[in-house]
Amino acid sequence: MALWAALFLAVGGAGRAEDAPGRAPAAAITPETVRGLRLVSTFRTGNPQAHVASPQVAGDRLLVFTPFPHTLFALKVEAGHLRVDWTFRPDGNRMVEGVACCGLGLPGPAVAGDRLLLNTLDGHTIALDAATGRPLWDVPSAAVPRGETLASAPLVAGDRVIVGTAGDDFGIRGRVAALEAGSGRPLWTRFSTGSDQDVGIGPGFAPFYDRDLGRDAGVTSWPPGGWERGGGSVSGTLLHDPELGLVFHGTGRPAPINPDQRPGGNRWSSGLFARDAATGAARWFYQLASHDLHGVSGTGPLLMTDRDWKGVRRKLLIHVGLSGYVYVLDRVTGEVLSAEPFVPVNASRGVDLATGALLRSDNKTTRIGTMTRDVCPSLTGPVTPGGAALSPETGLLYIATSRLCMDIEPRPATYMQGTPFTGANLRAKRPPNGSLGALVAWDLAAGKPAWTIQEDLPVLGGPLPLPGGVVFYGTYDGYLKAVGARDGRVLWQEKLASGIVAAPTFFTAPDGAQYVSVLAGQGGALGPSAGLEVDARDATAARGLGNVLRGVPPPEDGGGALYLFALP
Amino acid sequence: MRLRHLIVSVLLPLAAGGCAGSQSALDPQGPNAASLAWLIGAFTIVCGIVWLLVMIVVGVALLRRRGAAEPADTPLAEDPGRERRKGAVVLAAVLATVVIVTGLTVISYLATHSLTAASGEPLVVRLRGYQWWWEVTYTSPSPDRFVTSANEIRVPVGRPVRLELSAADVIHSFWVPSLAGKQDLIPGRDNQLTFTAERPGIYRAQCAEFCGVQHARMALVVVALPPDEFAAWLDGQLRDAATPANEEEAAGREVASGKACAACHTIRGTPAAGTLGPDLTHVASRQTIAAGTLPTTRGSLAAWIADPQGVKPGNKMPMVPLSADELRAVSAYMASLK
Amino acid sequence: MKRRAALVMAVAMLVGCQREQRDLRLDPPVAAALDQVAPTANGIGGAPPDVYVALGGPYESNAYNLGEGKRLYTWFNCKGCHADGGGASGPALMDGWWRYGADPVSLFVSLRDGRPNGMPAYRDKLTTEQIWQLVGYVQTIGMASATTAAPSRNDEMQSRPAENRAPAAADLPTPPSR
Amino acid sequence: MTGIPHDLRDTEVDRDTVERRLAETWRTRRGFWGAIATVDHKIIGRRYIVTAFVFLLLGGVLGLLMRWQLATPEGRALGPDLYNQVFTMHGANMMFLFAVPVMEAMAVYLVPLMVGTRNIAFPRLNAFSYWIYLAGGLLLWVAFALDMGPDIGWFGYVPLSGPQYAPGKRADIWAQMITFTEIAALAVAVEIVVTVFKQRAPGMTLDRIPLFVWAMLVTSFIVMLAMPAIMVGSTSLILDRLVGTHFFNPAEGGDVLLWQHLFWFFGHPEVYIIFLPATGMISSMLPAFVRRPVFGYLALVLSMVTIGILSFGLWVHHMFTTGLPRLGESFFTASSMAIAVPAGVQIFCWIATLWDGRPVFRTPFLFILAFFFTFVLGGMTGVMVASVPLDTQVHDTYFVVAHFHYVLIGGAVFPLLGAVYYWYPKIVGRMMSERLGRWVAGLIFVGFNLAFFPMHILGLQGMPRRVYTYQADLPWGPLNMFVSLSSLMLAAGFLLFFIDAVRSARSGPPAGDNPWDSPSLEWATTSPPPPYNFARIPVVTGPSPLWENRDELPVASGLRLDRREIVITSVADAVPEARESSPRDSLWPFWAALTTSVLLIGSIFSPWAVVWGSIPVAIALIGWFWPKGTPEDEA
Known part of the structure; x- marks a missing residue:
C-alpha cells in the first residue's frame, strides 16, 4: 500500500505530499534498527541499460519497469520471496534508441485505481489492467521520427492522464497533452512554443511577473520559424494539485543549445507552467531563464507542500532547478519566494526576486564559436527529475546532486528532422572544490543545506526519506546507504553489483513486513546519460561526462537487478 | 572642400565604369568611401609631386x-665647402621628408577619426563569412523580425549601417569599396564596420582575404534602397516562402524538401530548415546566386543545381542527382521564391 | 641505379597523387556507379562497387576526401549521437568495435540506409560521394587507416587526440567501456 | 702534404711560391666528392647564386602562368586549385627561395673578398647552409610537381593553413620549407657577422667598410632577430597540424591573430632583409659609375642601421583590417611613415653623389637608374599603405601587389641585376655583353612598369589579390590583358638576361682584375679570384683602397702557407690580433644537411621523426666536430 515514497512524489488522488495515502503504519526502520537490514531477495531484469525507474508499488504488487525495450514486471512478495505475477512487453520501435538523448530508461507506470498508466520511450501511452497486465488502450503520444520520446511518467489527474514529450536535443516542439483516462481519447494539447492559442494562453493567464506577459510571445520571442523546433520539452515532473485544479509542469531548454541561433527571450521554454487541469489553459508561467544560455531547463523535480512561509501559510511549489537553485514559489500565483543555490553555481549570480529574472554572470555568457570555461552547473544538470524528496517529519528537502561544471562551446547546429539539433561541444568538469556528487538535505526556510554528504561520483539514485528518521539513497559506485535524516550520519550501507541511478522504494507487504527495495543497474560506464558503447577517452562523450568519469571503472554487470532488503 | 571635389573629379575617370554595381574605391557612394577617396587623392598628389621632384x-x-x-680621373678630389653645402641640402631634404610624412600621418589620423564618427541610430546587420558565401542577418529589437538572407545586403539610403562581422570557418574580409574600407571577419573575434550609402544603387563587394579554393567567387552586393522601399522589402522578407503557383512549382517544392536540399537550406514555410547553406526563402529576390557567381535566373538556378562543382569547383554544395523533370521543377520553384 | 631511383620516384609520385589529389567534381556516372554496393544479406560486409576498386579506394586514404568527411561528420549531426567518436546515445566509434564491422561497405550501408537501433538513413540527405567521404573519415575515427592520411584536430574544443594521433586499432585493448 | 716544410711563412718565399703553395693548401679537390666537400665560399656562393636564379626563373614561369590565367575574365588556363598552388608557390618561392637567399649568396661570395680575407667564417657551416637551402627548395618544388604544392598563400594565414581547413600535407610542406630556408639564412647571417667583425683586412676600420658589407651586416642582424619569429610560427603551425597543439585554435586558448603577429614580425623585416643588401649594392656600385666616392658614408650607414631597427616596429601595418585597437594602429601608421625618413636619407645621399659625379652609362648604372625610378615610386605607395584608413581600401588588392613588386623588383631585383652585371666579371672572369645588357635593362624596366603600374589602378578599381578569376562584367578585363601582355615583355627581358649570363660565361670578353676601375678590395685580386682570394692579405688605408693606392696595395704578411690561415682583427679598428686557421674541406656538412633534411621532412609525417631522425643528425655532427689532428684543430 505504501505509495509513500514514490520517486517523484507525484501525488495522485487527493492529498498533498505530507499526507500521502498509505503511510507506513509504524516506523519500524529507525536509526537504531536500520543496521539490521538484510538482503532477502534479488531479481534480475535481464536488461543491460540504465535502470532509472524506481520500483513502484501498486496494491500488493511491486512493479519493475525496465529501460527500452521495455518489460514491466509485476512482482509479488511472499514471505520474503519474489514471484513474477505477470509481465507486460509492449512492442517497441527500435529506432527510438537513436532519438533518446539520455538513456533508454524512464519512470514506470502511474497507478490509477485498478489501472496502470504507462509511458514508453517510443511514444506510447498505454493503460493496463493492474491485476493482469492486459493492455486496455494504447495511444501514440510522441512521434519518434520527429525526435520525440516520452521520458516521464504520465500524471493521473482525476479522470485525465497528462503526458508530456521529451526531445530538446532533437529540436522538437515540446507539448503536453491530456487524455481521457478511461479511453485514451485526446482531450487537449498545449505546446511550449508558438501562438498563444497553441500554448493555451488566454484571458485566465496571470503570471506573477510582467516580463512573462506578451501577446504571442511564443512566436515573437523567436527568430522567424525558430519556435517550430524550439524545444521546451515537457520531460520533467508533472504535478497535480486537485484543490487548485492545476497541473504544474516545467518546460525544457530552448533548442538548439547554441544561443546565437535563437535570439530573443525564447518563450515559453525553460520555465514553469501552471495549467488548468481540465482545459490545459495556462494560469501562470514563470520563466526560469530568458534566452537560456546554460540549459536552465524547467525539467527538474517539482514538489508541493503547504507551509508557513514568513509567518503566512502558503501553498508552495518547490522546484529543484537545473540552474542549481532550489526555487520556492507560491503555486497559486507563481511568485518566487526564494531561490538559493544548492550546488556550486557561477553561471548566474542569483535570482532577482522583484523581477524573477535570473541574474547571469557576464563572464559566463556563451556564444557561437567561443568556448566558455568552467561554467557551473553543467548542462547535464545537477539533479535528475526524480532526485529530490520532502520529508514531512524533518521538513527537509533531500536532493541527490551532481556537482558538475562544464566547458561549453556553442557551434552551428543544423536542423534535420530526427537527428540531433544541439550545437554545442560540452566537456564536463569537476567543481572548483568538493566532489562530483552529494546528498544535500535542504532547509527550505533557511535557504541553505542542513547537512551535506559528499560522494565521489554524481548521486543519481534519488533519496528516500522514511518516517522513522532514515534517508536511503543509492550511489553511482553501487552502494545503498541509509543515513540519519536529521544529521546525515551514515548508519548502514551495502555494496550492490552495479551503480544505482534510481531512487529506492519502501513498501509494506500484505503480511505487514516492511521492505526497502532498490533497482540497481547503471547501464554502461557513463550511466543513464549514454548508451552502452561509450568510450570515455572522448571528453565530449555522453554530453561531456566522458571528461569527468573517464577512469571510473565500469560495473562488472551494469544490468538491472532488484534488491529487496528487510529487517530480520 | 573644393580641393576634395577637385581631387575626386580628377580620380573619377580612373574608376572605369563608375556605373551601378561597380566595385571601386574611386567611385565613392557614401561618406566613408568619399573621405577615403579624398585621402587616396591627397596622398597620390603629395607622393606624386615628391616622386616627380626626385x-x-x-x-x-x-x-x-x-x-x-672629361677631366683627369681624380675621384677622390674633394672640395670640403662644396661637400658641406651638399650636406646642408641633403639635411633640408630630409627635414622636408619629415614634415611631409608628419603631415600625411596627421591627415590619415584625422580621416580615421571621421570614419568612426557616425550619426543616427544604425541598422545592425550581422554578416557571417562562410567558405565561400555570406550569411546576412538583419537584426531588430524583436527577434521575430530577424531576417536571414545571403550574399546580398540591402540597406536604406542615408541611414548608417553597422555590420557585425564574424567568421564561421576561416578569415574572410568584407570590402565594398564604393562605400567603405575593408574589415576582416576573423574566427573567435568580433569586428564591426559602419558605413552609410548616400545614393540608391547596387554596390558590389568581394571577399578580400584569401579564404581557400573559391576565394575568387565569394562576392556579394550591397543594394541601397530609399528608406520606404527598404522597409517594404524587409517586410516582404519576413514572410514565409511563396506558395507554389502551379503544379511544376509544387513538384519543385516536393523535390526541395525531400531531396538533399533540405538538409542544408532553409525555405521557411516548408520542412526545409537546414542552416549549412544560404537561406533560400526568398532566393529569387536576390541579384545573384552562388555568392555573386551567376545572376539569378531560372536558367542559372538550373545550371547551378545541376552542376555546382562545374560552376564553382570545390564549393561545399554537392551535385545532387536529379532527373531532368526534377531539375526543371526545382529550378522553377526556386525561381518563384521572390 | 638510375632505374631504381626512377622507380622509387614513380612510386612516390603515385602515392603522393593518391594521398593529395583533389577531385573537386565527381562525374555523375561514377557517382551513380559508386552507389552500387553489394552488401551481404545481413547487411554486414559485402563487395564494394567495381568502380570503387578501380579508383583505388579513393575515400580511405585521400587527405582531401577525409577532410571533407570530417566536415560532413559535424555538419550532418553525427556528433549529436556519437560525440567526437566517444558516443552518447549512439555507440562510440573510436573504440573500433563496431556493431556492423569496419568494412567500408557495411559503413556505407549503415549511413545510406540506416540501422534498426536508431541510426537514421542519410539516403536523402547526402550524396553518394559524401557518404563515401564519411565512410573514409569514420574509419579514421576507428583508427583503421594509415595515420599519415588521417585528419588532424579541428579548430574547436579539444575532446580527444585527433584522428592522426590516435593509436592504431591493433594496439587497442578490448573496448574500454564494456 | 709531404714536401711542404712545416710552418712555412709567406715572408720566406717569393710570390710565385706563395701562390703555388697557397693554391695547394686552399684548393678544392677534383671530382664529385671534392665538389660536395668544398668549403670555398666562392664555390658555395656561386652555387647559391645560380640556385637562387634557377628559382627566380621557375618563379617567373609561375608568374607568367598566373598572368595567363588572369589575362581574360573567366580564364580557363588553370583551375582554382592549381591557381592557388601556383600563386602560393610564386610567393613562397620568390620570398624564401630567391630573394633572401640570393642576397645572402651575393654576400657569401663577395663579403670575404670585400673585407680582404681568404674565406668566410665557419666555412663548413656555409656548406651546410647551402645544402639545407637546396633541400628546402627541392622539397617545395618536388611537392608541387606531385600536386602537393601549398595552396594557402605565402603568408599561410591560419586557420586556412591549420589542421581543419588544409587537409593533407600541402601546408606542412610550406611550413617546413620555411624551416629549411631559415636555417640556411641564419647560418649565413652568423657567418657574415663574424666575418665582418673579426676577419676584416688590417686597417679596415668601421668607417672604411664597404657599404655593401655594412648592409649585409645590418641585414644579418635583422635575419637573426626576425627569422626566429617565423620559425616559431611555422613550427607551431606544424605542431598544431601534426600533434594537435592549440597555438592557433581560439577555442582552446590559442589565437588566429597570433600567427599574423608572428608572421609579420618576421614578414616585414623580411622586406628589409631583401632591400638593405640592394641598397648596399647601389652604394657600392655607384662610385664606379659616377667616379666619386659615395656621398654621406656615415649618413648611409646610420640610415641602414635605423631602417634595421625601425623594421621591427611596423609589422602591424599588414594587419590594419583585422580590427586591432585604434591607438595601436595609429602608432604603427606613424612608425611605418617614419621609415620613409632613413630611406629618404639614402636616396638624397645617392642623388648628392650623382650631382657631382661624372656618370658612366654602363649596364649596371642603367639598373641603378631604373632602381631610382621604380623604388621611389614604390616607396611613395608604401607611404600610402602605411595610412590606416587608406590601407583599408587598398589592403589585399592589386594595389598592394603593385606596391610590393615596385619595392621588391624595383628596390631589390634591379640593383641585383645591376650587381650581377657589375660583379659577373669578378665571379666568372668574363664581361657580360654590354649590348645585350642595354636591351635587358630596357626590356625589364619598361616591361616591369607596364606590367605593374596598371595594377595600382586595378587595385583601386576593386580587384582583390589572390583571385583565380574574375567576372566579365567587372571592368578589369582590358587592364588585365594589358598587364599580361606587358609581363611577356618583362619575361623577355629576363630571358635575355639569362641567355646573356649563360653565353657570356663561355664567350664574354675576358675581364681583367678591375674592369670598372672600382675602389673596393674585391677588385684587388684576379678575376675569378684564386681559391685563397689574396696571395697576401691587403692592408687598408682608406674607404676607397684601390683608388687611394693606385700603384700597389700595402699587404700584410707572415701567414703560414701549409695550412689555411686567416688574419683575425679587432672589431672596431681592425688591428691584427691573431692568425687563425680556417677549416678544410669536409663531407660532414653535407651528411649533416642530408640527415637534417631527412629529419625535417620526416617530421612532416610523424613527430617521432624528430626523435629517431636526430640520431643520424647527431652522428653527422659528431663526425663534423670530431678532433682529427688536422691543422685547424691545432690552432
Missing part, C-alpha cells in the same frame, strides 16, 4: 655633367 633632380644630376669635358 626624378627631376636625378635627371638634372645625370645631365649636368654630360657635356663637360
Whole structure:
C-alpha cells in the first residue's frame, strides 16, 4: 500500500505530499534498527541499460519497469520471496534508441485505481489492467521520427492522464497533452512554443511577473520559424494539485543549445507552467531563464507542500532547478519566494526576486564559436527529475546532486528532422572544490543545506526519506546507504553489483513486513546519460561526462537487478 | 572642400565604369568611401609631386655633367665647402621628408577619426563569412523580425549601417569599396564596420582575404534602397516562402524538401530548415546566386543545381542527382521564391 | 641505379597523387556507379562497387576526401549521437568495435540506409560521394587507416587526440567501456 | 702534404711560391666528392647564386602562368586549385627561395673578398647552409610537381593553413620549407657577422667598410632577430597540424591573430632583409659609375642601421583590417611613415653623389637608374599603405601587389641585376655583353612598369589579390590583358638576361682584375679570384683602397702557407690580433644537411621523426666536430 515514497512524489488522488495515502503504519526502520537490514531477495531484469525507474508499488504488487525495450514486471512478495505475477512487453520501435538523448530508461507506470498508466520511450501511452497486465488502450503520444520520446511518467489527474514529450536535443516542439483516462481519447494539447492559442494562453493567464506577459510571445520571442523546433520539452515532473485544479509542469531548454541561433527571450521554454487541469489553459508561467544560455531547463523535480512561509501559510511549489537553485514559489500565483543555490553555481549570480529574472554572470555568457570555461552547473544538470524528496517529519528537502561544471562551446547546429539539433561541444568538469556528487538535505526556510554528504561520483539514485528518521539513497559506485535524516550520519550501507541511478522504494507487504527495495543497474560506464558503447577517452562523450568519469571503472554487470532488503 | 571635389573629379575617370554595381574605391557612394577617396587623392598628389621632384633632380644630376669635358680621373678630389653645402641640402631634404610624412600621418589620423564618427541610430546587420558565401542577418529589437538572407545586403539610403562581422570557418574580409574600407571577419573575434550609402544603387563587394579554393567567387552586393522601399522589402522578407503557383512549382517544392536540399537550406514555410547553406526563402529576390557567381535566373538556378562543382569547383554544395523533370521543377520553384 | 631511383620516384609520385589529389567534381556516372554496393544479406560486409576498386579506394586514404568527411561528420549531426567518436546515445566509434564491422561497405550501408537501433538513413540527405567521404573519415575515427592520411584536430574544443594521433586499432585493448 | 716544410711563412718565399703553395693548401679537390666537400665560399656562393636564379626563373614561369590565367575574365588556363598552388608557390618561392637567399649568396661570395680575407667564417657551416637551402627548395618544388604544392598563400594565414581547413600535407610542406630556408639564412647571417667583425683586412676600420658589407651586416642582424619569429610560427603551425597543439585554435586558448603577429614580425623585416643588401649594392656600385666616392658614408650607414631597427616596429601595418585597437594602429601608421625618413636619407645621399659625379652609362648604372625610378615610386605607395584608413581600401588588392613588386623588383631585383652585371666579371672572369645588357635593362624596366603600374589602378578599381578569376562584367578585363601582355615583355627581358649570363660565361670578353676601375678590395685580386682570394692579405688605408693606392696595395704578411690561415682583427679598428686557421674541406656538412633534411621532412609525417631522425643528425655532427689532428684543430 505504501505509495509513500514514490520517486517523484507525484501525488495522485487527493492529498498533498505530507499526507500521502498509505503511510507506513509504524516506523519500524529507525536509526537504531536500520543496521539490521538484510538482503532477502534479488531479481534480475535481464536488461543491460540504465535502470532509472524506481520500483513502484501498486496494491500488493511491486512493479519493475525496465529501460527500452521495455518489460514491466509485476512482482509479488511472499514471505520474503519474489514471484513474477505477470509481465507486460509492449512492442517497441527500435529506432527510438537513436532519438533518446539520455538513456533508454524512464519512470514506470502511474497507478490509477485498478489501472496502470504507462509511458514508453517510443511514444506510447498505454493503460493496463493492474491485476493482469492486459493492455486496455494504447495511444501514440510522441512521434519518434520527429525526435520525440516520452521520458516521464504520465500524471493521473482525476479522470485525465497528462503526458508530456521529451526531445530538446532533437529540436522538437515540446507539448503536453491530456487524455481521457478511461479511453485514451485526446482531450487537449498545449505546446511550449508558438501562438498563444497553441500554448493555451488566454484571458485566465496571470503570471506573477510582467516580463512573462506578451501577446504571442511564443512566436515573437523567436527568430522567424525558430519556435517550430524550439524545444521546451515537457520531460520533467508533472504535478497535480486537485484543490487548485492545476497541473504544474516545467518546460525544457530552448533548442538548439547554441544561443546565437535563437535570439530573443525564447518563450515559453525553460520555465514553469501552471495549467488548468481540465482545459490545459495556462494560469501562470514563470520563466526560469530568458534566452537560456546554460540549459536552465524547467525539467527538474517539482514538489508541493503547504507551509508557513514568513509567518503566512502558503501553498508552495518547490522546484529543484537545473540552474542549481532550489526555487520556492507560491503555486497559486507563481511568485518566487526564494531561490538559493544548492550546488556550486557561477553561471548566474542569483535570482532577482522583484523581477524573477535570473541574474547571469557576464563572464559566463556563451556564444557561437567561443568556448566558455568552467561554467557551473553543467548542462547535464545537477539533479535528475526524480532526485529530490520532502520529508514531512524533518521538513527537509533531500536532493541527490551532481556537482558538475562544464566547458561549453556553442557551434552551428543544423536542423534535420530526427537527428540531433544541439550545437554545442560540452566537456564536463569537476567543481572548483568538493566532489562530483552529494546528498544535500535542504532547509527550505533557511535557504541553505542542513547537512551535506559528499560522494565521489554524481548521486543519481534519488533519496528516500522514511518516517522513522532514515534517508536511503543509492550511489553511482553501487552502494545503498541509509543515513540519519536529521544529521546525515551514515548508519548502514551495502555494496550492490552495479551503480544505482534510481531512487529506492519502501513498501509494506500484505503480511505487514516492511521492505526497502532498490533497482540497481547503471547501464554502461557513463550511466543513464549514454548508451552502452561509450568510450570515455572522448571528453565530449555522453554530453561531456566522458571528461569527468573517464577512469571510473565500469560495473562488472551494469544490468538491472532488484534488491529487496528487510529487517530480520 | 573644393580641393576634395577637385581631387575626386580628377580620380573619377580612373574608376572605369563608375556605373551601378561597380566595385571601386574611386567611385565613392557614401561618406566613408568619399573621405577615403579624398585621402587616396591627397596622398597620390603629395607622393606624386615628391616622386616627380626626385626624378627631376636625378635627371638634372645625370645631365649636368654630360657635356663637360672629361677631366683627369681624380675621384677622390674633394672640395670640403662644396661637400658641406651638399650636406646642408641633403639635411633640408630630409627635414622636408619629415614634415611631409608628419603631415600625411596627421591627415590619415584625422580621416580615421571621421570614419568612426557616425550619426543616427544604425541598422545592425550581422554578416557571417562562410567558405565561400555570406550569411546576412538583419537584426531588430524583436527577434521575430530577424531576417536571414545571403550574399546580398540591402540597406536604406542615408541611414548608417553597422555590420557585425564574424567568421564561421576561416578569415574572410568584407570590402565594398564604393562605400567603405575593408574589415576582416576573423574566427573567435568580433569586428564591426559602419558605413552609410548616400545614393540608391547596387554596390558590389568581394571577399578580400584569401579564404581557400573559391576565394575568387565569394562576392556579394550591397543594394541601397530609399528608406520606404527598404522597409517594404524587409517586410516582404519576413514572410514565409511563396506558395507554389502551379503544379511544376509544387513538384519543385516536393523535390526541395525531400531531396538533399533540405538538409542544408532553409525555405521557411516548408520542412526545409537546414542552416549549412544560404537561406533560400526568398532566393529569387536576390541579384545573384552562388555568392555573386551567376545572376539569378531560372536558367542559372538550373545550371547551378545541376552542376555546382562545374560552376564553382570545390564549393561545399554537392551535385545532387536529379532527373531532368526534377531539375526543371526545382529550378522553377526556386525561381518563384521572390 | 638510375632505374631504381626512377622507380622509387614513380612510386612516390603515385602515392603522393593518391594521398593529395583533389577531385573537386565527381562525374555523375561514377557517382551513380559508386552507389552500387553489394552488401551481404545481413547487411554486414559485402563487395564494394567495381568502380570503387578501380579508383583505388579513393575515400580511405585521400587527405582531401577525409577532410571533407570530417566536415560532413559535424555538419550532418553525427556528433549529436556519437560525440567526437566517444558516443552518447549512439555507440562510440573510436573504440573500433563496431556493431556492423569496419568494412567500408557495411559503413556505407549503415549511413545510406540506416540501422534498426536508431541510426537514421542519410539516403536523402547526402550524396553518394559524401557518404563515401564519411565512410573514409569514420574509419579514421576507428583508427583503421594509415595515420599519415588521417585528419588532424579541428579548430574547436579539444575532446580527444585527433584522428592522426590516435593509436592504431591493433594496439587497442578490448573496448574500454564494456 | 709531404714536401711542404712545416710552418712555412709567406715572408720566406717569393710570390710565385706563395701562390703555388697557397693554391695547394686552399684548393678544392677534383671530382664529385671534392665538389660536395668544398668549403670555398666562392664555390658555395656561386652555387647559391645560380640556385637562387634557377628559382627566380621557375618563379617567373609561375608568374607568367598566373598572368595567363588572369589575362581574360573567366580564364580557363588553370583551375582554382592549381591557381592557388601556383600563386602560393610564386610567393613562397620568390620570398624564401630567391630573394633572401640570393642576397645572402651575393654576400657569401663577395663579403670575404670585400673585407680582404681568404674565406668566410665557419666555412663548413656555409656548406651546410647551402645544402639545407637546396633541400628546402627541392622539397617545395618536388611537392608541387606531385600536386602537393601549398595552396594557402605565402603568408599561410591560419586557420586556412591549420589542421581543419588544409587537409593533407600541402601546408606542412610550406611550413617546413620555411624551416629549411631559415636555417640556411641564419647560418649565413652568423657567418657574415663574424666575418665582418673579426676577419676584416688590417686597417679596415668601421668607417672604411664597404657599404655593401655594412648592409649585409645590418641585414644579418635583422635575419637573426626576425627569422626566429617565423620559425616559431611555422613550427607551431606544424605542431598544431601534426600533434594537435592549440597555438592557433581560439577555442582552446590559442589565437588566429597570433600567427599574423608572428608572421609579420618576421614578414616585414623580411622586406628589409631583401632591400638593405640592394641598397648596399647601389652604394657600392655607384662610385664606379659616377667616379666619386659615395656621398654621406656615415649618413648611409646610420640610415641602414635605423631602417634595421625601425623594421621591427611596423609589422602591424599588414594587419590594419583585422580590427586591432585604434591607438595601436595609429602608432604603427606613424612608425611605418617614419621609415620613409632613413630611406629618404639614402636616396638624397645617392642623388648628392650623382650631382657631382661624372656618370658612366654602363649596364649596371642603367639598373641603378631604373632602381631610382621604380623604388621611389614604390616607396611613395608604401607611404600610402602605411595610412590606416587608406590601407583599408587598398589592403589585399592589386594595389598592394603593385606596391610590393615596385619595392621588391624595383628596390631589390634591379640593383641585383645591376650587381650581377657589375660583379659577373669578378665571379666568372668574363664581361657580360654590354649590348645585350642595354636591351635587358630596357626590356625589364619598361616591361616591369607596364606590367605593374596598371595594377595600382586595378587595385583601386576593386580587384582583390589572390583571385583565380574574375567576372566579365567587372571592368578589369582590358587592364588585365594589358598587364599580361606587358609581363611577356618583362619575361623577355629576363630571358635575355639569362641567355646573356649563360653565353657570356663561355664567350664574354675576358675581364681583367678591375674592369670598372672600382675602389673596393674585391677588385684587388684576379678575376675569378684564386681559391685563397689574396696571395697576401691587403692592408687598408682608406674607404676607397684601390683608388687611394693606385700603384700597389700595402699587404700584410707572415701567414703560414701549409695550412689555411686567416688574419683575425679587432672589431672596431681592425688591428691584427691573431692568425687563425680556417677549416678544410669536409663531407660532414653535407651528411649533416642530408640527415637534417631527412629529419625535417620526416617530421612532416610523424613527430617521432624528430626523435629517431636526430640520431643520424647527431652522428653527422659528431663526425663534423670530431678532433682529427688536422691543422685547424691545432690552432
